[in-house]
Amino acid sequence: MQLVLEKRAERSNTIALVSPLIAIGLTLVTMSILFAILGKNPVSALAAYFIAPLTDSYSLQEIAVKATPLVMIAIGLSLCYLANAWNIGAEGQFLIGAVAGSWLAVKTQGTGAGPWVLPVMLLLGAAAGALYALIPALCKVKFGASEILTSLMLVYVADLFLDYLVRGPWRDPAGFNFPTTAEFDPVATVPILIEGGRLHLGAIIALVVVAAGAVLLGKTIKGFEIRVVGAAPRAARFGGFNSNQLVLLTFAISGALAGMAGIIEVAGPVGHLQPGISPGYGFTAIIVAFLGRLNPVGILIAGLFLALTFIGGEQAQIAMKIPLDVTKVFQGILLFYVLACDSLILYRFRLIFASRQVA
Amino acid sequence: MELIEAIILAVLAASTPLLLAATGELVTERAGVLNLGVEGMMIVGAACGFGGAWLTGSIIIGALCGIVAGTLLSLVFALMTLGLAVNQVATGLALTILGIGLSGLIGAGFVGERITPAPHLHLPVLTDIPLVGRILFGEDAFVYLSLALVVAVWLFLYRTRAGLVLRAVGDNHVSAHALGYPVLKIRMFAVMFGGACAGLAGAYLPLAYTPFFIPGMTAGRGWIALALVVFASWRPGRLVVGAYLFGAVTILQLHAQGWGVGIPSQFMSALPYLATVIVLVLISRARTGGSTAPAALGTVFVPDR
Numbered sequence A: 001m002q003l004v005l006e007k008r009a010e011r012s013n014t015i016a017l018v019s020p021l022i023a024i025g026l027t028l029v030t031m032s033i034l035f036a037i038l039g040k041n042p043v044s045a046l047a048a049y050f051i052a053p054l055t056d057s058y059s060l061q062e063i064a065v066k067a068t069p070l071v072m073i074a075i076g077l078s079l080c081y082l083a084n085a086w087n088i089g090a091e092g093q094f095l096i097g098a099v100a101g102s103w104l105a106v107k108t109q110g111t112g113a114g115p116w117v118l119p120v121m122l123l124l125g126a127a128a129g130a131l132y133a134l135i136p137a138l139c140k141v142k143f144g145a146s147e148i149l150t151s152l153m154l155v156y157v158a159d160l161f162l163d164y165l166v167r168g169p170w171r172d173p174a175g176f177n178f179p180t181t182a183e184f185d186p187v188a189t190v191p192i193l194i195e196g197g198r199l200h201l202g203a204i205i206a207l208v209v210v211a212a213g214a215v216l217l218g219k220t221i222k223g224f225e226i227r228v229v230g231a232a233p234r235a236a237r238f239g240g241f242n243s244n245q246l247v248l249l250t251f252a253i254s255g256a257l258a259g260m261a262g263i264i265e266v267a268g269p270v271g272h273l274q275p276g277i278s279p280g281y282g283f284t285a286i287i288v289a290f291l292g293r294l295n296p297v298g299i300l301i302a303g304l305f306l307a308l309t310f311i312g313g314e315q316a317q318i319a320m321k322i323p324l325d326v327t328k329v330f331q332g333i334l335l336f337y338v339l340a341c342d343s344l345i346l347y348r349f350r351l352i353f354a355s356r357q358v359a
Numbered sequence B: 001m002e003l004i005e006a007i008i009l010a011v012l013a014a015s016t017p018l019l020l021a022a023t024g025e026l027v028t029e030r031a032g033v034l035n036l037g038v039e040g041m042m043i044v045g046a047a048c049g050f051g052g053a054w055l056t057g058s059i060i061i062g063a064l065c066g067i068v069a070g071t072l073l074s075l076v077f078a079l080m081t082l083g084l085a086v087n088q089v090a091t092g093l094a095l096t097i098l099g100i101g102l103s104g105l106i107g108a109g110f111v112g113e114r115i116t117p118a119p120h121l122h123l124p125v126l127t128d129i130p131l132v133g134r135i136l137f138g139e140d141a142f143v144y145l146s147l148a149l150v151v152a153v154w155l156f157l158y159r160t161r162a163g164l165v166l167r168a169v170g171d172n173h174v175s176a177h178a179l180g181y182p183v184l185k186i187r188m189f190a191v192m193f194g195g196a197c198a199g200l201a202g203a204y205l206p207l208a209y210t211p212f213f214i215p216g217m218t219a220g221r222g223w224i225a226l227a228l229v230v231f232a233s234w235r236p237g238r239l240v241v242g243a244y245l246f247g248a249v250t251i252l253q254l255h256a257q258g259w260g261v262g263i264p265s266q267f268m269s270a271l272p273y274l275a276t277v278i279v280l281v282l283i284s285r286a287r288t289g290g291s292t293a294p295a296a297l298g299t300v301f302v303p304d305r
Helices: A013-037 A042-050 A057-082 A090-107 A117-143 A147-167 A202-219 A221-231 A233-238 A243-270 A281-291 A296-320 A325-346 B002-030 B038-056 B059-083 B088-110 B132-137 B141-159 B161-171 B173-178 B183-209 B221-231 B236-258 B265-269 B271-286
Strands: A002-007 A347-352
Touching: A013 A042, A013 A296, A013 A325, A042 A296, A057 A090, A057 A202, A057 A221, A057 A243, A057 A281, A057 A296, A090 A117, A090 A147, A090 A243, A090 A281, A117 A147, A117 A243, A117 B271, A147 B221, A147 B265, A147 B271, A202 A221, A202 A243, A202 A296, A221 A233, A221 A243, A233 A243, A243 A281, A281 A296, A281 A325, A281 B088, A296 A325, A325 A347, A325 B059, A325 B088, B002 B038, B002 B132, B002 B141, B002 B161, B002 B183, B002 B221, B002 B236, B038 B059, B038 B088, B038 B183, B038 B221, B059 B088, B059 B183, B141 B161, B141 B183, B141 B236, B161 B173, B161 B183, B173 B183, B183 B221, B221 B236, B221 B271, B236 B265, B236 B271, B265 B271
Parallel strands: none
Antiparallel strands: A002 A347
16 A cells, blocks of 8 residues: 555646645644643643734734735745746845835935935835845846855845944944934834824835736736746747746846835834844745745735734743744744645645556 | 964864765755755754753764754655655745744753863874874864765765666656656655755754854855855865865955954955855856756656556
8 A cells, every 4th residue: 555646637726725724724733732842832822823913903003014024025026936036035135125225214314305205215125126136137047047046145145234334334323332223214214004003104015016916917918928937938938938038027026025125114113224124024925925825815815924923923922931933933834834735736645555566 | 374274274164064064965966856955954953963962961962963853854855845746945945944943942942051062183193293283183073074975975976876876866857767766765865865964064063163052053054055066066076175165265254354354344254155156156157068967956756657
């Protein structure tokens, strides 16, 4: 008797729909076991993670705030992954976008500049993120260098560059030597949507990005080309699609979105540039993209769900002294289960009872 | 002279984890599997290796803990990519994300603790030869082990039948399958070897390089090891050159920071990462005539029944 994997005649649409749910279910079971090993009551730990944050308006707003960068970055990444271009350096593009936008905020500080500052900051962030993402894309297209490795290496470079700026030239003279710029002026700050709350304009921008992503993929020729190049490279070649150009395009779009997410984060919830502005948004967004099945609406839902794990993780740490690293373990396990369950869309298991014929 | 000797010793120490991890990954990739989770397996290896050594006081047990941890994680990867035919790139990323979280969880108990680092070889007379004595005969056991491993892998790949089969599986899994070789089983062993090496490489950091554990202490070394395999054109001999070159860049930038060269320290710290990008570009560019990568690298294989 033997358990073998075999290709389905057709992709299973039922499994395609329920697989993220199965993955989340399996993750919750695994996490319960992990909580039990850590000596915590699994039921109350899961409640602290997934239910407590949904019960008060502060946490609900905070989930939307955390989901904003995740969704923006993941939409861009999904375009890359659909086109079979592996941008895993979104974290670096996020940081460079934050740096580029902050440059204007630092330069115009206290000069009484008008309300043009914020829009220009956002554009600068997007442009810098796109340019930064084009480095690995060009290295791939021109020289054939693995975009996976180069885009990741540039994350470390961006991190160190930001660190240099806030410890060196851009450090707030009145900041008691902390590595941070001064608080941005109000004209350089993303407006809050609800008086006294934390929800900011970035959430609306993220929704616009989701809509734009859906239109691009569903209604335009470019979106069609992106999907074909990834799913059927040979067909794409026969169709005359330029796959190099699509690598550059998807990297540029995802870099721009990550960069804009970076400057929105800095000019919004954080309010100044400092090291550690991202708890790994660029990497978590990879999980969001896959959990959302590289589909814009799916990504929106997945982004909210992973934002919930960030907030839940913080609350579980405060309430039950559960280490913050559990959140990362959770996210990693979730990605494993999502990928494993997705495999069952194209393949199925079959038990073979007869003795196997040697090939 | 003292300084040059000290620098060379430091370069060898900094290169060893890169060489260990890259050697393992090279075997994995020669079998046609791209495991991007090296960083994750390394960081868990570091946490488990330190934990083992700290609890038992034995460097050897620590190293074994690292190896076991790396192997177990690689088995998860094998189950996903070989058993379930999942995309190898995505699974590797998942492994790294999971590894970083796990290592933080495992290592939380002994952050701030110290151990006695792995002893260095000391042979009477030989080690005391000026200049070359300590470099040739005064290293810790891992340095010699890493070099022996490269030789062993070279012998295995090019001088044994099993090595030939492994390379065949990596170059054309359909033909290898048709000839009756168990493609998935061979790949599983290759992935496990890669995991064991990555775990050992991670364990080297707290056991010999710095005698304590800090979260995230691998700092991208797993990714650099992946780049080294490309740099080496999937050949074990060239790995040694690449690993020592990168070790040298790492150590020289550290020394340059110490000498107070007028360049901000962050720019110097970024050098190894920038060097990786530049090297990848140069190597990939030089290879326009045809790729030397295993032909089936990164592709899933589901046998026909």
